[in-house]
Amino acid sequence: MPNNLQDTITLNNGVKMPWLGLGVFQVEEGPELVNAVKTAIAHGYRSIDTAAIYGNEEGVGQGIKEGLKAAGITREDLFVTSKVWNADLGYEETLAAFETSLKKLDLDYLDLYLIHWPVEGKYQAAWKAMETLYHQRKIRAIGVSNFQVHHLESLMEQAEVKPVINQIEFHPRLTQLELRNYCREHDIQVEAWSPLMQGQLLNNEVLQEIGKKYNKSTAQVIIRWDLQNEIVTIPKSTKEQRIIENASVFDFELTEVEMKRISALNQDTRVGPDPDNFDF
Numbered sequence: 001m002p003n004n005l006q007d008t009i010t011l012n013n014g015v016k017m018p019w020l021g022l023g024v025f026q027v028e029e030g031p032e033l034v035n036a037v038k039t040a041i042a043h044g045y046r047s048i049d050t051a052a053i054y055g056n057e058e059g060v061g062q063g064i065k066e067g068l069k070a071a072g073i074t075r076e077d078l079f080v081t082s083k084v085w086n087a088d089l090g091y092e093e094t095l096a097a098f099e100t101s102l103k104k105l106d107l108d109y110l111d112l113y114l115i116h117w118p119v120e121g122k123y124q125a126a127w128k129a130m131e132t133l134y135h136q137r138k139i140r141a142i143g144v145s146n147f148q149v150h151h152l153e154s155l156m157e158q159a160e161v162k163p164v165i166n167q168i169e170f171h172p173r174l175t176q177l178e179l180r181n182y183c184r185e186h187d188i189q190v191e192a193w194s195p196l197m198q199g200q201l202l203n204n205e206v207l208q209e210i211g212k213k214y215n216k217s218t219a220q221v222i223i224r225w226d227l228q229n230e231i232v233t234i235p236k237s238t239k240e241q242r243i244i245e246n247a248s249v250f251d252f253e254l255t256e257v258e259m260k261r262i263s264a265l266n267q268d269t270r271v272g273p274d275p276d277n278f279d280f
């Protein structure tokens with residue numbers, strides 16, 4: 001269990017990843033994006049999650065550069081994730097997509113590169129390319145996103161390198177127990193996307209009631225619940241006060257009863273697409 005914003009989990013290949021990071025989905029290129037990344041770094045965040053399809057890797061790169069300088073820290077102090085998009089799943093295509101992402105971010109290496117979605121018939125070849133890049137030390141760790149158990153099983157039949165991470169939609173309305181148990185058994189760390197259900201859970205009465213007890217916001221209660229569930233999490237905000245708020249979760253502890261009450265909010269409902277039924 002992490003004690004502060006910079007605490008890390010050791011992934012199955014020995015690489016250390018911060019438990020809590022900043023997501024930047026749906027943030028367009030421009031000053032708001034650059035400032036969000038800079039602000040997060042200034043307030044102690046050490047992990048940033050982007051993707052090729054977000055179309056914002058250049059601004060993320062600029063925010064990283066400015067943020068590192070202002071904080072007086074180096075590239076090695078930061079953990080940067082990007083993801084290969086569906087159209088680029090293939091051996092040569094994935095190698096090329098990686099180079100494009102790296103160039104846009106203006107970095108020499110990535111800490112984590114993920115297959116964004118498990119497009120049937122395509123992710124195996126992409127994984128080979130990820131393994132090549134990993135062996136070339138251009139990526140410190142490789143993983144997947146939106147993989148169900150059967151996708152992971154199929155990937156691992158041929159894989160030389162096991163994924164370190166499965167980044168999945170996870171929040172109190174979608175607790176993914178079976179998939180989490182499978183990942184735990186196989187030493188694949190689960191990472192939550194849309195941990196705040198894109199804002200849809202913030203008026204939930206159970207979460208508000210629990211928050212009141214600790215003088216914490218609903219967002220803070222959810223993020224704390226992620227961490228106590230041993231799930232890496234990357235809430236997104238571009239607002240300084242919320243960036244600070246979302247990281248102020250290390251000074252209270254949910255009881256076992258509260259953890260269970262929050263998990264009982266599960267309805268298996270998604271804000272994003274179903275990984276077994278998407279057409280992009």
Ligand SMILES: NC(=O)c1ccc[n+]([C@@H]2O[C@H](COP(=O)([O-])OP(=O)(O)OC[C@H]3O[C@@H](n4cnc5c(N)ncnc54)[C@H](OP(=O)(O)O)[C@@H]3O)[C@@H](O)[C@H]2O)c1
Nearest residue numbers: 023024025145193194195196197198199219235236237238
């Ligand atoms: N792998 C995948 O397929 C996938 C899919 C989706 C997302 N992701 C990753 O996961 C990250 C997080 O998911 P997400 O961006 O979809 O949603 P999220 O983090 O669940 O929610 C973000 C929304 O909540 C608001 N918010 C954030 N903190 C708040 C607070 N303390 N109080 C009130 N509102 C708050 C944000 O608004 P403001 O910005 O206005 O504060 C934004 O509208 C993404 O940014 C992305 O990096 C990955």
